[in-house]
Structures are given as structure tokens and as C-alpha cells.
Amino acid sequence: MGTELEKETPNVVTELTFRQLVASGYLAEVVCQAEAYRKASVWYGEWIVRVVNTDRTFEKLLVTTPRRVGEIDEIKVRVFKTINGLTSFMHEVGFAHVDTPLFSGNRTLHSIAKSSSEESGASGSGLPTGGADA
Numbered sequence: 001m002g003t004e005l006e007k008e009t010p011n012v013v014t015e016l017t018f019r020q021l022v023a024s025g026y027l028a029e030v031v032c033q034a035e036a037y038r039k040a041s042v043w044y045g046e047w048i049v050r051v052v053n054t055d056r057t058f059e060k061l062l063v064t065t066p067r068r069v070g071e072i073d074e075i076k077v078r079v080f081k082t083i084n085g086l087t088s089f090m091h092e093v094g095f096a097h098v099d100t101p102l103f104s105g106n107r108t109l110h111s112i113a114k115s116s117s118e119e120s121g122a123s124g125s126g127l128p129t130g131g132a133d134a
Contacts (some may be wrong), residue, residue, distance in 0.1 A: 012063045013051055013062060013063075022112050026109045030098070030110065032045060032046070032101040036083065043082060045084050046079055048062065
């Protein structure tokens, strides 16, 4: 998969490549960009997702599938505006649970369980990896 990664736009991945990378052992990092707030029964904020390796020498941002606008491919960062949207996406990718940071600048790492026979079935460490409290 190494040569395929080099064909990608630098520092970004599409959803298909993101799914392949996390399935092969890379980590998903959820980053809160705007503090979460609750309105009625829905939590809003801004979250982005990156794919990283364990030693953080490889980092790529999740983007939407490129769209052609005129002669230029338009690429947009995939931003999740609700916790429900983020959780739905992460579940579809294969994560058993999602730890969502609520404060701007905070981040959490998630990994897909290697087998269904793992004790907890948990998909992420749930440990914060930065931000105001770290």
C-alpha cells in the first residue's frame, strides 16, 4: 500500500483510503476544533478526523471525495458538526465505540479491534492526547 499512499494528495486521505489504513492498524485521531455545546438534546461543535501511525511520523487529514470544479479538483476537509454525525461515521468505519473530545484543541485516538474475540471489543484507548488538560 506504500506506493498507493504516495499517489494521494499530500497530507490528506479520502474515506476509502482512511478505511483501508485504520483496518490495517493505523489510528484514527479525533480533534475538536470548536468547543461542543448542547442545544435541545443534540451536541454540536466541530470535529475533524486524521489517520496517524503510533509514533506520529505519518499524519493525514480526512477529506471529502474530490469534486471537479472547472479544471480544478476541489478538496474539502471533512468536518463533523454534531457528535451524532461523528459517531455514525466512526461506527460505519468499524469502531466499536467513540471517545469524543468536547473542548477545542483536545484529541483522542481510536483503533479498530484486531479480532472479534478481544475481551472488551473496544476500538479505542479513550485516552486524551492533547489539549488544555494534557
